[in-house]
Amino acid sequence: MFAQVCAMTNYIRRYVPGGTYFFTVRLQDQRSDLLTARFDLLRSATRLCMKRWPFEIAGAVILPNKLHMIWVLPPGDAAFSKRWRLIKSTFSRHVPAPATISTSQSKRREKGIWQRRFWEHVIRDQQGFDLHMHLIASAPVHEGLVKRPRDWPYSSLQHRKMGLDPSPPRTIAPVPSAQDRRAAANAN
Secondary structure, three states: OHHHHHHHHOOOOOOOOOOEEEEEEEEOOOOOOHHHHOHHHHHHHHHHHHHHOOOEEEEEEEOOOEEEEEEEOOOOOOOHHHHHHHHHHHHHHOOOOOOOOOHHHHHOOOOOOEOOOOEEEEEOOHHHHHHHHHHHHHHHHHOOOOOOHHHOOOEHHHHOOOOOOOOOOOOOOOOOOHHHHHHHHHHO
């Protein structure tokens, strides 16, 4: 158990100045619809952050209890964590606290709205960008919220001139790591 906890606390984020990132950020309560119910507040918190620490949102979809975004950071800037901290804290200040929060959240003086961490992925090329834009476009369909991506109102893709109803997704095998490639080469 201790090794698992230590492994989680040693997570190292990859900071690429001027990088393009895909993010998934979740609410603590997975049954909540707070993000869509308070969409205007989330938009205001994001705009406040963008005014203070500029970045570009290349694509975004807001689901009831999580969001996906693609950000392009300015050249020489890799500080996405401070941006998420500002967005999450600004949003949290303006919504009521849940009825109960965990002891660890209480000790850290957290309100219990957001999951503590978020997931990020550096987008390295156009193929990766296209794949993550597809994920953003299709997320409301995968969540069972709409039948077609263009029917979801909380997506930045509504404003783009592109086909929002992509063809059915193909199964894409995971890209093997360097170790997996060596193992695969030795197996053949």
